[in-house]
Amino acid sequence: DVKVTQSSRYLVKRTGEKVFLECVQDMDHENMFWYRQDPGLGLRLIYFSYDVKMKEKGDIPEGYSVSREKKERFSLILESASTNQTSMYLCASRATGLPNSPLHFGNGTRLTVT
């Protein structure tokens, strides 16, 4: 069974801080994703990666960056946290080359920026 692990369940940070959200998957999936989940807005894609050192912008990349140095790890970086980045962040992975392969999600990191 696929396991996607997000390092923190809850984080509280101050405005202007640099924030790192870490995600690790154990199924050798090529694709990894970062979404944010907000009430009434659903899931919105921030960034994704097809392979090591590759990254693509999603629908709302502003204020974020990512890092994928190893296949199993995908990090989301908030360069200078702002209050409007208070949200639930979900990491997911997906196998490529398989029709209708689903996303496998982590438990999420609830980030509060004060």
Added chain:
Amino acid sequence: AQRVTQPEKLLSVFKGAPVELKCNYSYSGSPELFWYVQYSRQRLQLLLRHISRESIKGFTADLNKGETSFHLKKPFAQEEDSAMYYCALSGAGGYSTLTFGKGTMLLVSP
């Protein structure tokens, strides 16, 4: 561009009543469609996908390309079905991203 519309934010039914969560999509190619579910304090997880044509926990969903819909149905709702449900769309093949709808909260009352 791909788009998923879930018109209801909240659907409240009584136990034993039929349930239909609506999902409409916009996509120019051959879509892959999914329903995901998130129970309270649990991770988001796959419920079913259109290619499988399966029934999971009594839920079914049929892809209607003419109406561009993928509604989720269950004939008799149970209290444990209360959760947030998301419809999602992907382009064909494993390299496309998934686009999610805004979600529908299903509340099943005793």
